[in-house]
Amino acid sequence: MPIQLNKGLIGREFPPFVVTIERGKIKDFARAIGDPNPFYLDDRVGQASEFGDVIAPPTFMTTFREAGGDNAEFLRELGTDISRLLHGEQEFELHRPLRPGDTLLCRSRIVDIYEKTGRSGPMGFVVRETAATDQSGEIVGTMRHITVVRL
Amino acid sequence: MKYARVYAEDVKVGDELPALVKGPIQQIQLTRYAGASGDFNPIHQDHEFARAAGMGDVFAHGMLSMGFVAQAVTDWAGAGRVRKIGVRFAAIVRLKDVITCRGRVLATSSKDDEHLVEVEIWAENQKGEKVVTGKATVALPSRA
Numbered sequence: 001m002p003i004q005l006n007k008g009l010i011g012r013e014f015p016p017f018v019v020t021i022e023r024g025k026i027k028d029f030a031r032a033i034g035d036p037n038p039f040y041l042d043d044r045v046g047q048a049s050e051f052g053d054v055i056a057p058p059t060f061m062t063t064f065r066e067a068g069g070d071n072a073e074f075l076r077e078l079g080t081d082i083s084r085l086l087h088g089e090q091e092f093e094l095h096r097p098l099r100p101g102d103t104l105l106c107r108s109r110i111v112d113i114y115e116k117t118g119r120s121g122p123m124g125f126v127v128r129e130t131a132a133t134d135q136s137g138e139i140v141g142t143m144r145h146i147t148v149v150r151l
Numbered sequence: 152m153k154y155a156r157v158y159a160e161d162v163k164v165g166d167e168l169p170a171l172v173k174g175p176i177q178q179i180q181l182t183r184y185a186g187a188s189g190d191f192n193p194i195h196q197d198h199e200f201a202r203a204a205g206m207g208d209v210f211a212h213g214m215l216s217m218g219f220v221a222q223a224v225t226d227w228a229g230a231g232r233v234r235k236i237g238v239r240f241a242a243i244v245r246l247k248d249v250i251t252c253r254g255r256v257l258a259t260s261s262k263d264d265e266h267l268v269e270v271e272i273w274a275e276n277q278k279g280e281k282v283v284t285g286k287a288t289v290a291l292p293s294r295a
Contacts, residue, residue, distance in 0.1 A: 025187075028186070028187040029187045029188065031183075031187070032180070032183045032184040032186070032187035032188070032215075032218075033184070033215065033218035033219065033221075033222060034173060034180070034219075034222075035218070035222040035225075037154070037222075037225060037226070037230050038154070039229075039230035039231065040230065049231075050231075051231055055230060055231050057218065057221060057222070057225070057230075058221040058224070058225065058233040058236050058287075059214060059217050059218050059221050059236070062188055062190075062214050063187070063188050063189050065189050082192055082193075082194070083194065083200065083203070083204035084204070085192070085194075086213075086240070087212070087213035087214065087240050088239065088240060089237070089238065089239045089240065090213065090214065090217055090237065090238055090240075091235070091236070091237030091238075092233075092235065092236050092237070093234065093235045094233060094234055094235070095234075097230070097231040144237075150205075
Protein backbone atom coordinates (compact mmCIF):
# COMPACT_ATOMS: atom_id res chain seq x y z
CA MET A 1 0.00 0.00 0.00
CA PRO A 2 1.78 3.15 -1.13
CA ILE A 3 1.91 6.08 1.27
CA GLN A 4 -0.57 8.89 0.78
CA LEU A 5 0.54 12.49 0.59
CA ASN A 6 -1.32 15.03 2.68
CA LYS A 7 -3.23 17.03 0.05
CA GLY A 8 -4.48 19.31 2.80
CA LEU A 9 -1.19 21.15 2.28
CA ILE A 10 -2.32 22.45 -1.14
CA GLY A 11 -2.47 26.21 -0.78
CA ARG A 12 -0.08 26.25 2.19
CA GLU A 13 1.84 29.53 2.32
CA PHE A 14 5.23 29.54 3.98
CA PRO A 15 6.32 32.48 6.13
CA PRO A 16 7.77 35.18 3.84
CA PHE A 17 11.54 35.53 4.11
CA VAL A 18 14.10 38.10 3.03
CA VAL A 19 17.23 37.32 1.00
CA THR A 20 20.05 39.81 0.44
CA ILE A 21 22.20 38.75 -2.50
CA GLU A 22 25.87 38.53 -1.62
CA ARG A 23 28.70 39.00 -4.11
CA GLY A 24 30.66 36.02 -2.82
CA LYS A 25 27.60 33.76 -2.96
CA ILE A 26 27.12 34.56 -6.65
CA LYS A 27 30.75 33.70 -7.35
CA ASP A 28 30.71 30.48 -5.29
CA PHE A 29 27.57 29.40 -7.13
CA ALA A 30 29.03 30.07 -10.59
CA ARG A 31 32.26 28.27 -9.65
CA ALA A 32 30.34 25.28 -8.26
CA ILE A 33 28.66 24.88 -11.66
CA GLY A 34 32.07 25.32 -13.30
CA ASP A 35 30.90 28.40 -15.21
CA PRO A 36 33.81 30.85 -15.61
CA ASN A 37 31.68 33.63 -17.15
CA PRO A 38 33.36 36.96 -16.21
CA PHE A 39 29.94 38.65 -15.89
CA TYR A 40 29.49 36.50 -12.75
CA LEU A 41 33.07 36.44 -11.47
CA ASP A 42 34.94 39.61 -12.43
CA ASP A 43 33.89 42.79 -10.60
CA ARG A 44 35.58 45.04 -13.17
CA VAL A 45 33.79 43.36 -16.08
CA GLY A 46 30.52 43.69 -14.16
CA GLN A 47 31.03 47.35 -13.35
CA ALA A 48 31.85 48.16 -16.98
CA SER A 49 28.78 46.24 -18.21
CA GLU A 50 25.25 47.47 -18.84
CA PHE A 51 24.30 45.82 -15.51
CA GLY A 52 26.69 47.98 -13.46
CA ASP A 53 27.93 45.06 -11.39
CA VAL A 54 28.39 41.30 -11.54
CA ILE A 55 25.10 39.44 -11.96
CA ALA A 56 23.86 36.05 -10.83
CA PRO A 57 23.56 33.01 -13.13
CA PRO A 58 19.99 32.20 -14.28
CA THR A 59 19.43 29.41 -11.74
CA PHE A 60 20.74 31.36 -8.72
CA MET A 61 17.26 31.75 -7.19
CA THR A 62 17.51 28.08 -6.19
CA THR A 63 19.74 29.26 -3.32
CA PHE A 64 16.87 31.28 -1.82
CA ARG A 65 15.97 29.54 1.40
CA GLU A 66 14.54 30.65 4.65
CA ALA A 67 17.39 30.82 7.18
CA GLY A 68 16.65 28.19 9.79
CA GLY A 69 13.60 26.99 7.85
CA ASP A 70 12.73 23.40 8.72
CA ASN A 71 12.03 21.44 5.56
CA ALA A 72 12.01 18.17 7.52
CA GLU A 73 8.96 19.38 9.44
CA PHE A 74 7.12 20.12 6.18
CA LEU A 75 8.07 16.69 4.80
CA ARG A 76 6.68 15.04 7.95
CA GLU A 77 3.41 16.90 7.49
CA LEU A 78 3.40 15.87 3.84
CA GLY A 79 3.81 12.24 4.89
CA THR A 80 7.32 11.52 3.59
CA ASP A 81 11.02 12.16 4.22
CA ILE A 82 14.02 13.44 2.30
CA SER A 83 15.26 9.98 1.20
CA ARG A 84 12.19 9.57 -1.07
CA LEU A 85 12.54 12.85 -2.96
CA LEU A 86 13.67 13.46 -6.52
CA HIS A 87 13.65 16.72 -8.42
CA GLY A 88 11.09 16.47 -11.21
CA GLU A 89 10.97 19.85 -12.90
CA GLN A 90 12.20 23.38 -12.32
CA GLU A 91 11.43 26.70 -13.96
CA PHE A 92 12.65 30.26 -13.43
CA GLU A 93 11.19 33.47 -14.82
CA LEU A 94 13.51 36.43 -14.49
CA HIS A 95 12.40 40.00 -15.04
CA ARG A 96 15.93 41.32 -14.65
CA PRO A 97 19.33 39.94 -13.66
CA LEU A 98 19.99 39.72 -9.92
CA ARG A 99 22.90 41.73 -8.50
CA PRO A 100 24.83 41.90 -5.23
CA GLY A 101 22.96 43.95 -2.64
CA ASP A 102 19.50 43.15 -4.01
CA THR A 103 17.26 42.63 -1.01
CA LEU A 104 14.29 40.50 -1.99
CA LEU A 105 11.15 39.43 -0.20
CA CYS A 106 10.35 35.82 -1.06
CA ARG A 107 6.90 34.31 -0.78
CA SER A 108 6.51 30.60 -1.31
CA ARG A 109 3.43 28.41 -1.48
CA ILE A 110 2.32 24.92 -2.41
CA VAL A 111 0.16 25.19 -5.52
CA ASP A 112 -0.57 21.51 -6.13
CA ILE A 113 -0.05 17.97 -4.86
CA TYR A 114 -1.05 15.01 -7.01
CA GLU A 115 -0.20 11.39 -7.70
CA LYS A 116 0.51 9.47 -10.89
CA THR A 117 1.73 5.97 -11.65
CA GLY A 118 4.73 5.90 -13.95
CA ARG A 119 7.13 3.25 -15.26
CA SER A 120 8.80 3.02 -11.86
CA GLY A 121 5.59 2.82 -9.82
CA PRO A 122 3.40 5.31 -7.96
CA MET A 123 4.81 8.80 -7.63
CA GLY A 124 3.66 11.90 -5.81
CA PHE A 125 4.21 15.39 -7.18
CA VAL A 126 4.47 18.53 -5.07
CA VAL A 127 4.43 21.86 -6.92
CA ARG A 128 5.87 24.83 -5.06
CA GLU A 129 6.06 28.39 -6.40
CA THR A 130 8.18 31.20 -5.02
CA ALA A 131 8.02 34.85 -6.05
CA ALA A 132 10.72 37.38 -5.18
CA THR A 133 9.95 41.10 -5.04
CA ASP A 134 12.47 43.91 -4.67
CA GLN A 135 12.31 46.87 -2.33
CA SER A 136 10.14 48.86 -4.74
CA GLY A 137 7.61 46.01 -4.72
CA GLU A 138 8.40 44.85 -8.28
CA ILE A 139 8.52 41.13 -8.92
CA VAL A 140 12.06 40.36 -10.11
CA GLY A 141 11.76 36.62 -10.41
CA THR A 142 9.61 33.58 -9.83
CA MET A 143 10.46 29.92 -9.59
CA ARG A 144 8.40 26.77 -9.83
CA HIS A 145 9.77 23.59 -8.33
CA ILE A 146 8.22 20.16 -8.80
CA THR A 147 9.37 17.60 -6.28
CA VAL A 148 8.75 13.92 -7.03
CA VAL A 149 8.06 11.66 -4.06
CA ARG A 150 8.73 7.94 -4.55
CA LEU A 151 5.64 6.51 -2.84
CA MET B 152 35.25 33.61 -29.74
CA LYS B 153 33.55 32.76 -26.46
CA TYR B 154 31.15 35.37 -25.04
CA ALA B 155 30.80 37.08 -28.44
CA ARG B 156 27.67 39.22 -28.53
CA VAL B 157 24.75 37.68 -30.41
CA TYR B 158 22.21 40.06 -31.94
CA ALA B 159 18.58 39.26 -32.64
CA GLU B 160 19.16 39.74 -36.39
CA ASP B 161 21.80 36.98 -36.41
CA VAL B 162 19.46 34.28 -35.12
CA LYS B 163 17.10 32.09 -37.14
CA VAL B 164 14.85 29.17 -36.34
CA GLY B 165 16.76 25.89 -36.43
CA ASP B 166 20.11 27.40 -35.44
CA GLU B 167 22.00 25.17 -33.03
CA LEU B 168 23.73 26.41 -29.90
CA PRO B 169 27.37 25.40 -29.52
CA ALA B 170 27.51 22.15 -27.51
CA LEU B 171 28.88 22.45 -23.96
CA VAL B 172 30.55 19.37 -22.46
CA LYS B 173 30.63 19.14 -18.64
CA GLY B 174 32.15 16.53 -16.37
CA PRO B 175 33.09 13.80 -15.73
CA ILE B 176 30.99 14.39 -12.60
CA GLN B 177 33.06 14.06 -9.43
CA GLN B 178 31.97 13.82 -5.82
CA ILE B 179 33.87 17.00 -4.98
CA GLN B 180 31.70 18.96 -7.43
CA LEU B 181 28.53 17.66 -5.76
CA THR B 182 29.90 18.70 -2.37
CA ARG B 183 30.83 22.09 -3.72
CA TYR B 184 27.40 22.51 -5.31
CA ALA B 185 25.72 21.54 -2.03
CA GLY B 186 27.64 24.29 -0.25
CA ALA B 187 26.98 26.91 -2.91
CA SER B 188 23.28 26.10 -3.34
CA GLY B 189 22.36 25.18 0.23
CA ASP B 190 20.97 21.80 -0.88
CA PHE B 191 22.53 19.40 1.60
CA ASN B 192 20.36 16.38 0.83
CA PRO B 193 22.67 13.50 1.89
CA ILE B 194 21.54 11.49 -1.15
CA HIS B 195 24.11 13.52 -3.15
CA GLN B 196 26.95 13.04 -0.62
CA ASP B 197 26.57 9.87 1.38
CA HIS B 198 26.92 6.55 -0.40
CA GLU B 199 25.30 4.54 2.44
CA PHE B 200 22.35 6.90 2.64
CA ALA B 201 21.81 6.74 -1.14
CA ARG B 202 21.97 2.93 -1.09
CA ALA B 203 19.54 2.67 1.81
CA ALA B 204 17.19 4.99 -0.11
CA GLY B 205 17.23 2.50 -2.99
CA MET B 206 19.19 4.74 -5.35
CA GLY B 207 22.27 2.51 -5.65
CA ASP B 208 24.77 5.31 -5.15
CA VAL B 209 24.94 9.07 -4.83
CA PHE B 210 23.85 11.09 -7.84
CA ALA B 211 24.09 14.69 -8.96
CA HIS B 212 21.68 17.43 -7.91
CA GLY B 213 19.20 18.03 -10.74
CA MET B 214 19.94 21.73 -10.25
CA LEU B 215 23.61 21.16 -11.11
CA SER B 216 22.57 19.73 -14.50
CA MET B 217 20.18 22.66 -14.94
CA GLY B 218 23.11 24.96 -14.18
CA PHE B 219 25.03 23.24 -16.99
CA VAL B 220 22.27 23.76 -19.57
CA ALA B 221 21.82 27.35 -18.39
CA GLN B 222 25.56 27.83 -18.97
CA ALA B 223 25.16 26.52 -22.54
CA VAL B 224 22.43 29.12 -23.06
CA THR B 225 24.39 32.04 -21.56
CA ASP B 226 27.64 31.04 -23.33
CA TRP B 227 25.67 31.57 -26.54
CA ALA B 228 23.20 34.36 -25.72
CA GLY B 229 25.25 36.25 -23.14
CA ALA B 230 24.94 36.58 -19.38
CA GLY B 231 21.84 38.44 -18.20
CA ARG B 232 19.76 37.59 -21.29
CA VAL B 233 17.72 34.69 -19.92
CA ARG B 234 14.09 35.65 -19.22
CA LYS B 235 12.77 32.17 -18.65
CA ILE B 236 14.26 28.71 -18.33
CA GLY B 237 12.39 25.53 -17.48
CA VAL B 238 13.47 21.90 -17.49
CA ARG B 239 12.35 18.40 -16.67
CA PHE B 240 14.86 16.05 -15.09
CA ALA B 241 14.51 12.99 -17.31
CA ALA B 242 17.21 10.71 -15.89
CA ILE B 243 19.61 10.54 -12.96
CA VAL B 244 23.16 11.89 -13.48
CA ARG B 245 25.77 9.66 -11.83
CA LEU B 246 29.40 10.06 -10.78
CA LYS B 247 31.76 9.87 -13.80
CA ASP B 248 28.98 10.81 -16.24
CA VAL B 249 29.95 13.24 -19.00
CA ILE B 250 27.11 15.61 -19.81
CA THR B 251 26.75 17.33 -23.17
CA CYS B 252 24.38 20.30 -23.26
CA ARG B 253 22.75 21.29 -26.53
CA GLY B 254 20.12 23.64 -27.83
CA ARG B 255 18.25 24.70 -30.94
CA VAL B 256 16.27 27.83 -31.80
CA LEU B 257 12.53 27.15 -31.89
CA ALA B 258 11.06 30.60 -32.49
CA THR B 259 11.89 34.29 -32.66
CA SER B 260 9.59 37.23 -31.98
CA SER B 261 9.82 40.99 -31.55
CA LYS B 262 7.49 43.18 -29.57
CA ASP B 263 8.18 46.84 -28.95
CA ASP B 264 11.91 46.97 -28.36
CA GLU B 265 12.26 43.45 -27.08
CA HIS B 266 13.60 40.65 -29.28
CA LEU B 267 12.82 37.26 -27.80
CA VAL B 268 14.25 33.93 -28.88
CA GLU B 269 12.85 30.64 -27.68
CA VAL B 270 15.28 27.72 -27.61
CA GLU B 271 14.82 24.04 -26.99
CA ILE B 272 17.52 22.85 -24.58
CA TRP B 273 18.64 19.43 -23.48
CA ALA B 274 21.53 17.54 -21.96
CA GLU B 275 22.58 13.99 -22.63
CA ASN B 276 24.99 11.61 -20.96
CA GLN B 277 27.84 9.68 -22.57
CA LYS B 278 25.38 6.96 -23.66
CA GLY B 279 23.27 9.51 -25.52
CA GLU B 280 20.41 9.32 -22.98
CA LYS B 281 18.65 12.61 -22.34
CA VAL B 282 19.03 13.61 -18.70
CA VAL B 283 17.48 17.08 -18.94
CA THR B 284 14.98 18.47 -21.45
CA GLY B 285 13.42 21.92 -21.53
CA LYS B 286 13.08 25.36 -23.02
CA ALA B 287 14.53 28.78 -22.45
CA THR B 288 13.59 32.27 -23.61
CA VAL B 289 16.31 34.89 -24.05
CA ALA B 290 16.03 38.61 -24.85
CA LEU B 291 18.66 39.65 -27.38
CA PRO B 292 19.84 43.14 -28.32
CA SER B 293 19.23 44.48 -31.82
CA ARG B 294 21.83 45.87 -34.24
CA ALA B 295 19.36 48.64 -35.08
